[in-house]
Amino acid sequence: MSNLINKWNQVSLVKRILLGMMIGIILALTIPDAAQWVSIFGSLFVGAxxxxxPILVLFLVMSAISKHRSGHQTNMKSIIVLYGLGTFLAGLxxxxxxxxxxxTLRLTTSTQDLTPPGGILEVLEKILFNIVANPIDALISANYIGILAWALLLGITLRNAADSTKNMLSNFSDAISQLVKWVINLAPIGIMGLVFDAIATSGLSTLLDYGKLLxxxxxxxxxxAIVVNPIIVFLYIRKNPYPLVFKCLKESGITAFxxxxxxxxxxVNMSxxxxxGLDEDTYSVSIPLGATINMAGAAVTISVLTLAAVNTLGIQVDMGTALILSVLAAVSAAGASGVAGGSLLLIPLACSxxxxxxxxxxxxxxxGFIIGVLQDSCETAxxxxxxxxxxxxxxxxxxxKEGKEIIINA
Incomplete structure (x- = not known):
């Protein structure tokens, strides 16, 4: 059995995930009732x-900031600019x-009694209150803006702590990272359950009426993903961007989907x-930050569905107003994580x-909820x-810029 497990682990994770997807699809199409138990693997994987x-982000950021060397560049300014540029261009x-x-749309009334934010100030207010949230509550509710804020502050105050304290933080960070690797190794089984559940319960027939919108x-x-982002990357690194782009889509996009x-x-992104081979001081902050403000997919969803409503009602839109919509979609998308319902509940804000x-x-x-099976999956990817x-x-x-050769481990 141990030899079988070792051989399984030696196979590429992506190949294992693809195999899990195929098994999930086959079970959903052939014996959906008899194999209902398979869906529990998906729920367990996402739950894990x-x-x-949250605890990984807290300890990684704290450890990285506490050990940060004075004068060491973390590239965070460039990353934030890239996040903003990518989100705006996606909306455009x-x-x-x-x-x-x-x-145009055939409008529905199925909104599940949800309440959208009253305006952009309400979205920003929600983000600010998330920053000052109780740290225990932030961990329990997976409020990553609050977790980041507390991790940064604690990391800064611990920079003058004893080396033994910093080593303890580092050991905790390494231990949680190892747990993460164990969980990620279960991705093929988890995704098998997710694929089975999606096809067996929702199917794709309900999406046919919204084919053009999709x-x-x-x-x-x-x-x-394959044109705009590669152009941005090329302008920065002046090298073929596609090995890196496809590496990210393959190893991050598939699981996110x-x-x-x-x-x-x-x-998954941390791994x-x-x-x-990226700098841990940088990615330990930029990845959880990106999960909260880097929302190109959300900007697309907000813009497309808003303009679909505009077309349905026969409202004439000039290019100036459309450009304002791109900016509003980008700003709103960055606040999507602070609103229950994500990008869909920010559509009324753009419609206003x-x-x-x-x-x-x-x-x-x-x-949006009807087409969410595909829309939300692609948006997250x-x-x-x-x-x-x-x-x-x-x-x-x-x-x-330092004149060194760029080596992409793709």
Whole structure:
């Protein structure tokens, strides 16, 4: 048995995940009732990732900041600029695509009694209160903005602590990182359960009525992932970006697609950054930060669905207003993690720019929930994979400026 396990572990994780996907699809299409028990593996896998992620972020950031050497560059300014640029351009791509391929909706009333934020100030207020949240409550509720704030502050105050204290933090960080590796190694079984559950319970038939909307939405996300992001990366590193882009999509995007949670994918991204040989002082902060503010997929969702509502109501939109929508979508998307319901509940905020009533906007949100099986999966895959992509880009750009050769471990 041990030899079998060793041989299994020697196979590429991506190949193992693909095998798990195939098994999940076959079971869902052939014996969905008899194999209902398979779905529990997906729930356990996502639950384990979500459980370990908050404590991993807390100790990794604390340990990295406490050991930070004075004068050591972490590239955080460049990464934040990349996050903002990527999110804005994603919103702009969605606006242009909506003009080129206008979509109308058959509105629904299925909004599950959700309440959207009243305005952009409410979104920003929520983020600020998340920053000053009780640290224990932040850990329990997986409030990553609060966790980051406390980890940064504690890390800074511990910079003058004894070496034994710093070593203890480092040991805790290493131990939790090892737990993360064990959880990630179970991804093939977990994704098998997630795929089975998605196909057996939801199927794809309900999505056919929204085929054109999905084509525009997913087309924008794919365009951002394989055209816009590579152009950004090339401008920074002046080297073929696609090995890095495909590495991030393959090892981060696939798991994010099925877990549909940027928070659950934080451990996966941390592990990928380590494989790429990136600076731990940087990625221990940039990855959880990206999971909260780097939301290119959310910007696409907000823009496309808002303009679909505009087209449905026959409202005329000029390019100036459309550009404002791109900016609003980018700012709103960055606050999506602070709002229950994520990007979909920020659609009414964008709709208000065109004078669309909250009642109609919430019907658009209902459409979003119907197509959420694919929309949310692709959105999360784009968001999460670009966290690693832009973190690596900033470090490789620094390497290029220093006149050193860029080596991408892809």
């Amino acid at each position: 990732l979500k459980a370990v992620a 791509v969605a606006v242009v695509a909506s003009f080129l391929f206008p979509v 084509l525009v939405l997913l087309g924008c996300m794919v365009f951002v 099925f877990t549909r949670s940027s928070a659950a994918n934080i451990p 990928l950054c380590e494989k790429l 720019l065109f004078g669309i009533s909250n009642e109609i906007a919430m019907q658009v949100v209902g459409v 784009l968001n999460s994979s670009s966290d690693v992509l832009f973190t690596a880009t900033a470090e490789y750009a620094k390497t290029r």
